[in-house]
Amino acid sequence: xxxxxxxxxxxxxxIILIVVLSGCSGLPKTAKINISISPNPVPYNSETxxxxxxxxxxxxxxxxxxxxxxxxxxxxxxxxxxxTQILDEEEITxxxxxxxxPAFSALSSWIFHTSTTIxxxxxxxxxxxxxxxxxxxxxxxxxxxK
Numbered sequence: 001x002x003x004x005x006x007x008x009x010x011x012x013x014x015i016i017l018i019v020v021l022s023g024c025s026g027l028p029k030t031a032k033i034n035i036s037i038s039p040n041p042v043p044y045n046s047e048t049x050x051x052x053x054x055x056x057x058x059x060x061x062x063x064x065x066x067x068x069x070x071x072x073x074x075x076x077x078x079x080x081x082x083x084t085q086i087l088d089e090e091e092i093t094x095x096x097x098x099x100x101x102p103a104f105s106a107l108s109s110w111i112f113h114t115s116t117t118i119x120x121x122x123x124x125x126x127x128x129x130x131x132x133x134x135x136x137x138x139x140x141x142x143x144x145x146k
Contacts, residue, residue, distance in 0.1 A: 031063035031129035033101065035139035042113070044146045051113040051143045057096075057125060058106040065135050067092050067099045067107075067127040074118040082117065101127070119143055 036056040044051055059065055070092055074083040092099040096107045113121075121141040129135050 028131040028133075029061055029063045030131065030133045031059055031065045031101075031103070031127075031135050032061040033065060033125055033127070033135055033137040034058045034060055035123060035125060035137050037123075037139055037141050040140075041142035041144045043144045046146070048112075049114065052110060053113075053141065054108055054110050055123070056106055056108040057101055057137075059101050059103055062103045063133075064103045064130045065101045065127040066129075067096075067101060067125060069126045070095075071124040071126075073122040073124070074115070075120050075122070076117050077119050083115075099127075103130075113141075113143060116146065 034057070036054075036058070038054045038056065040053065042051040042053040057067070066089075068089055070087040072083075072085045073081055074085075076082045087095065089099045095111075096109045098107060101107050120143060122138060123141055124136060124138045126134070126136045
């Protein structure tokens with residue numbers, strides 16, 4: 001009887017170990033959004049009179065995200081906030097052709113900037129992942145002088 005009990009205990013411990021090591025802990029994953037700005041810092045284009053850059057949102061944790069807002073906080077040379085622009089879901093779709101970022105994929109859009117008083121933006125993207133978790137990521141965009 002003692003030997004049979006040891007076998008059951010060993011079997012139970014083996015099953016627990018397999019479940020833990022396989023990542024089946026029952027907790028859903030949370031999406032992770034990465035923001036890339038290219039180029040950054042952004043050079044001034046004297047032919048067009050603007051700073052042109054590509055914004056790329058990518059998801060790296062295997063969970064899709066519905067983007068709900070993109071916020072640009074603009075700062076001047078005194079590093080004071082001078083303007084805030086917030087894109088809602090419809091505007092995100094207009095700029096990026098979708099407001100849904102599938103797992104392990106990317107959305108990108110070229111953006112231009114024309115203000116000569118702004119030296120950098122803080123870009124913040126917010127959304128809700130497929131598991132209902134709120135998601136947020138932030139990146140700084142620097143503008144080179146004319």
